[in-house]
Amino acid sequence: MMLKVGVLVAVAVFLETVSGTSLGVVYTEGGMVQGENIRLGFRRHMDIFKGIPFADIPGRFEKPKRHPGWDGVLKATEYRKRCLQVNLIMTDTRGSEDCLYLNIWVPHGRSVSTGLPVMVWIYGGGFLAGGSMGANFLDNYLYSGQEIADRGNVIVVTLGYRVGTLGFLSTGDSSLPGNYGLWDQHTAIAWVHRNIRSFGGDPDNITIFGESAGGASVSFQTLTPHNRGLIKRAISQSGVALCPWGVIKNPRRIAEEVALKVNCPTDDKMAACLKMTDPVLLTMAGTLSLSSSPDNPLVNNLVLSAVIDGDFLPDEPTNLFHNAADIDYIAGVNDMDGHIFTGLDIPSINAPLVDTPIEDMKRLLASYTKDKGKAGLDNAYSTYTSSWESNPSKETVKRTIVDIGTDYIFLVPTQAALYLHAANATTARTYSYLFSQPNRMGGIGRPYPSWMGADHADDLQYVFGKPFTTPLAYWPRHRDVSRYMIAYWTNFAKTGDPNKGDLSVPATWPKFTNTGHQFLEINSKMDKRERKRGGKKQVPCISSVHLMR
Incomplete structure (x- = not known):
């Protein structure tokens, strides 16, 4: 009897393997592409396409153009260069410079x-660095969409876009208008919508999501009139268009500084000279100064980002939210998002003794409030020290500094x-x-x-399911957090409501409205708290005044 069962199981596995679901060769506007098909489990397969061009090699300081196409079948099995x-x-x-490619993960069940x-991912990196595949350790790429696609039953797309000088340098006028990296993102989103x-995707149900500069990019993509009808939902993680580093206030000054570094004039011949300059020299001329201090905080050195160009961004971001009136939106921050910045500005906060x-x-505080003058500094200082004792502890001072950085750089703009x-x-x-899961x-x-x-x-790491990809590097609680985030994110992509979809969630996420500014706190204790409270999690009401602490 056991032998018969074993034979039947072997036959079932064999049949399932040889008849594995796959898209095979896919026809796109540029030509035919073929990816890699992998088996994830019983009647679960996935097609993975890496390195599909969504635009031609971009011209220097120009908007992206459509790809001319190719003959034959493009083997899309390797990531392209960032x-x-x-x-x-x-x-x-x-x-x-040949970098405008995207990657696609398509899950399959019993049938194609x-x-x-x-879900279209836009990476962060301060508009200076990053890639569609993310950081890599032993071929474990941070932005692999496999876990999200498999667990959430969604298609995941990651895209490349120009960064640094080549992506965001601007003279503030028509000679070098800027925003080339944002145009790349838009072009990729439009390609996804068309193809x-x-x-196997629904072109009328596209969610864009991103983190840091990618979160701000998501915000910009919802605000530009050029994406009308292309995006249904959006998620900004630790970055929005209103962040102090989101829009360059004086792009001409930055362009002149770059021009001087590469021996170009700063008059009306500057743009022409920059376009003919070696791209490596241009890129190095836009490096970020890592030397910072309380008087010159690191965030002030992020000088290559979006500009109000009258085209992609026809106005200040605060005046463009009507363009997102029909786009469902999630935005949030990490509870100590500012630590990485303030730790460089004031290194002693990481020295416990x-x-x-x-x-x-x-x-x-004076650096952050310099536009407000002494009155602004005094008001901010009194706000952040109002709960201090007469002789605050070392920890109190250090945590307050992190709070200040978090609020200024991320939380209040969000x-x-x-x-x-x-x-x-x-x-x-x-x-x-x-998001408040403690740093490991x-x-x-x-x-x-x-x-x-x-x-x-x-x-x-949690959004992209790393606790499942590399289980030995994490505890069970980390897998809980990853499970929660993938459930909320993919439910939202499906229905516009993070609570409703194919995956169960540990707590109800309330809407943020004009009268109820509620939020959800995400960490590994959510499920335990839910059980302790009989399944009725009390979500506190929060306002920007409270969040200023």
Whole structure:
């Protein structure tokens, strides 16, 4: 009997394997493409396409153009180079100008998928660095869409876009209008809208999502009039268009500084000279200065980003939220998003045995509030120290500095964007979150202090399912967090409501409205708290005043 069962199982597995579902060769507007088909489990397969061109090799400081197409079948099985950019320590460059490619993950069950929701990822990196595949360790790419696609039953797309000087340098006029990286993103989104049906996707149900500069990019893509009708939903993680680093206030000054570095004139011949300059020299001329202090915080060095060009961004972002009136929107931050920045500005906050002078905090506040003058500084200082004791502890001072950075760089702008989205919404829904899973490097004998919360970019590993991809590197609680985030994110992509979809969630996420500015706190204790409270999680009401602490 057992032998018969074994034979039947073997036959079933064999038949399932040889008849595995696959799209095979897919026809796109540029030509035919074929990816790789992998088996994920019983009657579960996935087609993965890497390196599909969505535009031609871009002209220097020009908008992207349609790809001319190709003959035969394009083998889309390898990631293409990221766009030309500085390396992590900013001593050299990597990448190529030939970089406008995207990657697609398509899950299948018993039959080939059709009409699936589509999630398009836009990476972060301060508009200076990053790639569609993300960081890589032993071929484990951070932005692999496999876990999200498989667990959430959605199509995942990741795209490349120009960064640094080549993506965002602008003279502030028509000679070098800027926003080339944002145009790349838009072109990729439009390509997905035109072609994704051939991959089993629903072109009328596209969700864009991104983190940091990618989160701000998502915000910009919802605000530009050029995406009308292309995007149904959007998720901004730790970045919105209103962030102080989101829009360059004086692009001409930055362009002249770059021109001088590459021996170009700063008169009316500047643009022509820059267009003929070696792209590596141009890229190196746009490096970020990593030397910072309370008087010159790192965030002020992020000088290559979007500009009000009268085209992609016809006005200040605050005046463009009517363009997102029908786009469902999630936006949120990590509870210590500002730590990575303030830790460079004031290194002593990460030294538990070293005092951080209160004067350093005042200097940082003065830098953030310089447009408000002394009255602004005094008001901010009194706000952040109102709950202090007469002799605050080392930890209190250090945590307050992180709060200040988090609020200024990420949280308050995100709250403002949520208010504006909710106020302008017609059919759209608005949701707010706070991610607070503690950083895994915090504690005694580790690089970060024991009070460390969720640092900038800590959410990425959970959204992309790394606790499942590399289980030995994580605890069960981390898999819980990843499961929760993938459920909320993909439910939202399917229905516009993170609570409703194919995956169960640990707590109800309330809408953010003009009268109820509610949010969801995401961490590994959500499920336990839910059980303790009989399944009725109390979600606190929060306002931007409270979030200023």
